[in-house]
Amino acid sequence: MPTFVFVLVKADFAMNRAIFKLCSGYDMPLFGLGTCQIKESDIIYKVIDEALRLGYRLIDTASSYRNEQHIGNALKDLLPKHGLKRSDIFITSKLAPKEQGTEPAYAACMQSLQRLQTDYLDLYLIHWPGKQKLKPDDCGNAEARRQSWLSCERLHKEGKVRSIGVSNYTVKHLDEMLGYATTCPAVLQVEYHPYLVQKDLLSWCNLHNTHLQAYSSLGRTHLLSDKDVIDVAKRLERKPSQVLLRWGLQQNIGVIPKTQNLERVAENAALWDFELTTKDMERLSQLHRNTKFCWDPSGIA
Numbered sequence: 001m002p003t004f005v006f007v008l009v010k011a012d013f014a015m016n017r018a019i020f021k022l023c024s025g026y027d028m029p030l031f032g033l034g035t036c037q038i039k040e041s042d043i044i045y046k047v048i049d050e051a052l053r054l055g056y057r058l059i060d061t062a063s064s065y066r067n068e069q070h071i072g073n074a075l076k077d078l079l080p081k082h083g084l085k086r087s088d089i090f091i092t093s094k095l096a097p098k099e100q101g102t103e104p105a106y107a108a109c110m111q112s113l114q115r116l117q118t119d120y121l122d123l124y125l126i127h128w129p130g131k132q133k134l135k136p137d138d139c140g141n142a143e144a145r146r147q148s149w150l151s152c153e154r155l156h157k158e159g160k161v162r163s164i165g166v167s168n169y170t171v172k173h174l175d176e177m178l179g180y181a182t183t184c185p186a187v188l189q190v191e192y193h194p195y196l197v198q199k200d201l202l203s204w205c206n207l208h209n210t211h212l213q214a215y216s217s218l219g220r221t222h223l224l225s226d227k228d229v230i231d232v233a234k235r236l237e238r239k240p241s242q243v244l245l246r247w248g249l250q251q252n253i254g255v256i257p258k259t260q261n262l263e264r265v266a267e268n269a270a271l272w273d274f275e276l277t278t279k280d281m282e283r284l285s286q287l288h289r290n291t292k293f294c295w296d297p298s299g300i301a
């Protein structure tokens with residue numbers, strides 16, 4: 001069995017599972033399924049069916065992905081099929097930029113619960129530090145995210161959401177939260193891969209007991225053709241995708257690769273029987289070039 005650098009509370013490597021304890025006291029799988037851009041109900045159903053069979057227990061969605069209803073429908077059928085209960089899986093959803101504000105944020109979460117057909121979310125994230133229709137430099141963005149966060153705290157206190165967090169926040173947005181938040185964010189979900197090693201955010205998270213979860217770990221496929229990634233993968237007789245995901249895991253960073261291809265659902269989960277050496281880790285981290293393949297929140301006031 002490999003020696004892991006991260007602290008796990010539970011692990012079942014045969015079932016592709018490693019569990020991490022959040023500051024909210026709840027456990028979160030370190031690995032899960034991303035669902036952005038999977039919109040068709042039949043594809044959602046097949047992918048979640050295969051993922052649950054292979055041991056995935058975390059599903060990442062968002063109101064803006066427009067697939068919560070399909071995920072809810074699929075889980076209704078698939079949880080009993082796989083002998084699972086709601087409490088066996090971890091569902092993350094996110095508040096869209098257009099839903100920011102006190103009442104809209106509360107109502108948006110209630111709608112996500114309804115579409116996902118569940119009484120509670122395991123994790124609810126503010127998707128983006130800005131509010132839709134406001135210019136990036138509008139100081140109304142700061143007030144909108146403050147109000148949204150306070151609504152998230154209310155949802156958390158009411159038990160509708162077990163853990164709350166934020167996504168795409170920079171250190172500036174996170175520091176600002178310290179002035180009004182009574183609950184520290186349990187999770188920060190940001191783009192993080194070898195071309196974008198966000199050390200400042202990782203340090204902030206380590207200091208405040210916030211878990212950093214990566215999105216776009218494969219750089220939306222761009223990193224799969226990087227020659228250093230391919231080199232490490234060849235030596236380990238693994239796929240470039242597996243090396244990239246493992247690079248995140250070995251830093252205690254959660255990963256949520258998205259695929260709608262059933263073979264890749266399996267490939268992306270086979271991460272527990274190999275290990276990157278310290279030299280591999282350093283080699284990959286040195287690829288950093290501050291490249292973002294998704295969106296850039298640095299200009300949001």
Ligand SMILES: NC(=O)c1ccc[n+]([C@@H]2O[C@H](COP(=O)([O-])OP(=O)(O)OC[C@H]3O[C@@H](n4cnc5c(N)ncnc54)[C@H](OP(=O)(O)O)[C@@H]3O)[C@@H](O)[C@H]2O)c1
Pocket residue numbers: 033034035036037060061127167168189190214215216217218219220221224241256257258259260261264267268294
């Ligand atoms: N909070 C945010 O703002 C935010 C932003 C972006 C993403 N996310 C979340 O993070 C998840 C993952 O990020 P992402 O979708 O941006 O990017 P990603 O996981 O880095 O890459 C997804 C792309 O890689 C392909 N792929 C997946 N596994 C592969 C493999 N083993 N070999 C070759 N190609 C593979 C997929 O195509 P196929 O489907 O054809 O396999 C898809 O085109 C999202 O689904 C979403 O849940 C959150």
